[in-house]
Amino acid sequence: MxxxxxxxxxxxxxxxxxxxxxxNRFTFLDTTGHPSAGIGDVMVYTDQHHLADFLAKVDLVTxxxxxxxxxxxxxxxEVRPVxxxxxxxxxxxxxxxxxxxxxxxxxxxxxxxxxxxAEELEAAARELGAPVVAxxxxxxxxxxxxxVLRDPADAADAWRAIGHPRLIVEAFVDFVREVSIIAxxxxxxxxxxxxMAENQHVDGILRYSLxxxxxxxxxxxxxxxDYIRALLDELDYVGVLTLELFQGADGxxxxxxxxxxxxxxxxxxxxxxxxxxxENHLRAxxxxxxxxxxxxxxxxxxxxxxxxxxxAAILAIADAHLHRYDKSERTGRKLGHVNLVANSHGELxxxxxxxxxxxxxxxxxxxxxx
Ligand code: AMP
Numbered sequence: 001m002x003x004x005x006x007x008x009x010x011x012x013x014x015x016x017x018x019x020x021x022x023x024n025r026f027t028f029l030d031t032t033g034h035p036s037a038g039i040g041d042v043m044v045y046t047d048q049h050h051l052a053d054f055l056a057k058v059d060l061v062t063x064x065x066x067x068x069x070x071x072x073x074x075x076x077x078e079v080r081p082v083x084x085x086x087x088x089x090x091x092x093x094x095x096x097x098x099x100x101x102x103x104x105x106x107x108x109x110x111x112x113x114x115x116x117x118a119e120e121l122e123a124a125a126r127e128l129g130a131p132v133v134a135x136x137x138x139x140x141x142x143x144x145x146x147x148v149l150r151d152p153a154d155a156a157d158a159w160r161a162i163g164h165p166r167l168i169v170e171a172f173v174d175f176v177r178e179v180s181i182i183a184x185x186x187x188x189x190x191x192x193x194x195x196m197a198e199n200q201h202v203d204g205i206l207r208y209s210l211x212x213x214x215x216x217x218x219x220x221x222x223x224x225x226d227y228i229r230a231l232l233d234e235l236d237y238v239g240v241l242t243l244e245l246f247q248g249a250d251g252x253x254x255x256x257x258x259x260x261x262x263x264x265x266x267x268x269x270x271x272x273x274x275x276x277x278x279e280n281h282l283r284a285x286x287x288x289x290x291x292x293x294x295x296x297x298x299x300x301x302x303x304x305x306x307x308x309x310x311x312a313a314i315l316a317i318a319d320a321h322l323h324r325y326d327k328s329e330r331t332g333r334k335l336g337h338v339n340l341v342a343n344s345h346g347e348l349x350x351x352x353x354x355x356x357x358x359x360x361x362x363x364x365x366x367x368x369x370x
Pocket of ligand 1: 201204
């Protein structure tokens with residue numbers, strides 16, 4: 001099976017690494033002009049001619065990046081099966097569509113308003129009560145295109161700074177932790193769920209993901225499973241879906257956003273779960289049985305951002321697994337990640353601190369259960 005992947009970054013690279021044992025081949029179609037997968041057959045999309053070549057090579061198509069022209073994905077769908085469908089992309093690239101879907105399915109979210117001017121932004125901040133978070137409805141990710149308004153009077157500055165014609169304004173959530181749930185749906189509708197992860201972001205960029213959480217109530221995992229199942233079934237989804245949520249002090253969950261793909265907060269599964277998110281995505285889209293999602297041991301993923309640090313010293317940590325993306329160093333760029341596996345959460349946290357000390361500029365690891 002030759003699998004076509006739209007996008008050619010590190011997520012595509014890791015999909016390919018998981019697919020070779022299944023005898024899959026990979027052809028990537030890059031639409032950014034900066035492919036970094038460094039594996040498989042990479043084509044840079046510039047015209048219809050390249051698209052025709054790509055389609056001639058592949059049996060089915062998936063994607064590792066959702067900021068793609070929906071019309072392109074719909075055109076591909078006419079010729080080859082695309083999993084997940086273009087409908088998932090259409091919804092996930094627009095925060096207003098995403099929130100409307102959450103509302104329709106009864107998945108709670110922070111209170112929000114849609115605004116189209118600085119005046120409307122100010123009014124929304126007053127109505128919701130500052131602080132609020134304003135986000136561009138499209139094109140934002142990793143904290144880009146966002147601003148926090150401490151006061152409604154900040155509206156004009158925030159409007160200018162974001163520079164987008166349509167914003168979503170959300171009440172600022174006083175969460176205990178940020179969490180995510182990753183689930184996989186097969187072509188036959190079977191759904192499996194990974195244990196939820198606790199995620200630490202700094203400046204909107206994920207730095208640490210830990211799973212399973214030592215203090216997670218079964219009922220909270222069940223609630224997250226129910227929310228993501230509703231999304232998967234509604235979208236008749238095939239593949240891996242990620243839902244990011246805020247957890248409150250009483251255990252309640254509010255949905256933040258979703259991603260129609262394998263996700264950074266699921267990288268821990270490569271070494272910490274029986275079947276990785278990458279392998280399970282490939283199983284799902286090929287109509288194969290889904291693999292066990294259980295965690296083997298407490299695991300923490302540490303992102304390597306901006307600078308590589310000391311890879312040899314990182315590898316000297318017991319049960320540390322370094323995954324490098326073969327990219328050049330640049331401020332804020334995701335260059336790799338380390339999965340640390342331990343017998344207990346106490347031991348895990350000490351490994352995380354050792355690892356963080358080997359990575360320049362890595363923030364202090366902080367987890368809600370410490
Ligand atoms: P997003 O791009 O929506 O995932 O936002 C990036 C990060 O900003 C999140 O991971 C949170 O740390 C923070 N954030 C986003 N929305 C809110 C909110 N409504 N309340 C508090 N923090 C938020």
